[in-house]
Amino acid sequence: MIRQKVAVKDLIFGSGKVFVQTMTKTDTRNVNATVEQIRQIQKAGADLVRLAVPDNEAAESIYKIVKRVSIPLVADVHFDYRLALKAIDAGISKIRINPGNIGSKNNLLEVVKAASSNNIPIRIGVNEGSIPKDLLGKFQDNPVDALVSSVEREVSLLENVGFNNIVISAKTFSVNLLLKTYELLFEKFPYPLHVGVTEAGPLFQGTVRSSVAIGILLNKGIGDTIRVSLSSSPIDEIRVGKEILKSLELETGPVIISCPTCGRTEVNLRKLTKVVEKRLLNVKKPLKIAIMGCAVNGPSEAKSADLGIACAKQFAFLFKYGKIIKKIDNDNLEKIFLDELESLIFQEDL
Numbered sequence: 397m398i399r400q401k402v403a404v405k406d407l408i409f410g411s412g413k414v415f416v417q418t419m420t421k422t423d424t425r426n427v428n429a430t431v432e433q434i435r436q437i438q439k440a441g442a443d444l445v446r447l448a449v450p451d452n453e454a455a456e457s458i459y460k461i462v463k464r465v466s467i468p469l470v471a472d473v474h475f476d477y478r479l480a481l482k483a484i485d486a487g488i489s490k491i492r493i494n495p496g497n498i499g500s501k502n503n504l505l506e507v508v509k510a511a512s513s514n515n516i517p518i519r520i521g522v523n524e525g526s527i528p529k530d531l532l533g534k535f536q537d538n539p540v541d542a543l544v545s546s547v548e549r550e551v552s553l554l555e556n557v558g559f560n561n562i563v564i565s566a567k568t569f570s571v572n573l574l575l576k577t578y579e580l581l582f583e584k585f586p587y588p589l590h591v592g593v594t595e596a597g598p599l600f601q602g603t604v605r606s607s608v609a610i611g612i613l614l615n616k617g618i619g620d621t622i623r624v625s626l627s628s629s630p631i632d633e634i635r636v637g638k639e640i641l642k643s644l645e646l647e648t649g650p651v652i653i654s655c656p657t658c659g660r661t662e663v664n665l666r667k668l669t670k671v672v673e674k675r676l677l678n679v680k681k682p683l684k685i686a687i688m689g690c691a692v693n694g695p696s697e698a699k700s701a702d703l704g705i706a707c708a709k710q711f712a713f714l715f716k717y718g719k720i721i722k723k724i725d726n727d728n729l730e731k732i733f734l735d736e737l738e739s740l741i742f743q744e745d746l
């Protein structure tokens with residue numbers, strides 16, 4: 397099957413690059429708060445941002461919001477096709493609807509016409525919680541088939557009116573069901589897939605659940621855009637999403653190799669790791685930093701990094717690009733390490 401590419405402004409879904417997105421959690425009608433949050437999300441590394449458009453006032457706000465941000469915006473619309481039309485008119489870059497829940501065929505035609513003339517893709521976003529009753533009845537014991545059939549129905553509504561600028565998602569909370577569902581979607585449809593575990597939970601649980609599901613799918617080449625859905629801030633969602641991509645080497649950026657610490661650790665290594673992690677939050681350069689607690693694995697890991705430290709009883713050895721550059725008294729370790737890190741980050745900007 398030849399896989400289809402879909403353009404969301406300059407982002408080409410289906411090109412092999414995986415894009416990270418989240419949703420704003422502000423009231424879309426509050427333009428200032430929403431713009432501020434979109435900017436923070438972009439700074440954290442998002443490629444696109446989705447906004448809920450629950451009513452006309454929210455749709456009106458999009459006219460103002462698009463003028464003040466540079467990242468592609470996606471309008472999330474349910475039930476009222478007029479909100480989709482307004483969001484498109486306001487300059488949104490992509491729309492998420494379920495064609496089956498926006499009323500008559502004429503309503504759908506109007507949305508499709510507006511999307512076509514503005515070159516706006518439509519994401520069909522099916523969710524296990526909103527599968528139509530007849531499909532739930534038909535596939536009682538088979539939620540995977542219910543999800544896939546629901547997608548088939550929505551896709552054919554668009555294809556039947558000649559629209560195929562489509563992205564698909566079919567989310568569920570169950571990792572095992574999600575994996576089976578996306579494998580089938582990948583086999584059946586040529587369209588780019590947006591992947592994520594829905595309602596994945598609070599930060600810790602949701603991070604693990606999303607990482608397992610998204611990681612397995614991406615490793616199989618399934619998924620063009622991802623969202624980590626957490627009961628936490630959208631910045632956390634983006635950070636987790638970026639780390640998933642970095643773990644699979646689908647994206648570059650700073651990585652920290654730090655030892656888990658044990659009875660041999662002589663310094664406050666967890667504190668140093670936290671400080672370094674915080675400093676690297678919005679750094680994009682692919683830096684490999686090693687923070688190691690003793691002489692067992694420390695020197696070899698520190699040597700393999702761009703900047704590394706291997707701590708011993710009283711001294712620590714500082715490595716840069718594989719060579720020892722300093723022997724530091726443990727009391728001065730944090731300051732000297734951070735100074736070296738700063739100079740490495742600064743080199744990035746030259």
Ligand code: SF4
Nearest residue numbers: 655657658661689690
């Ligand atoms: S590197 Fe050393 S201090 Fe760190 S966990 Fe391993 S043995 Fe323990």
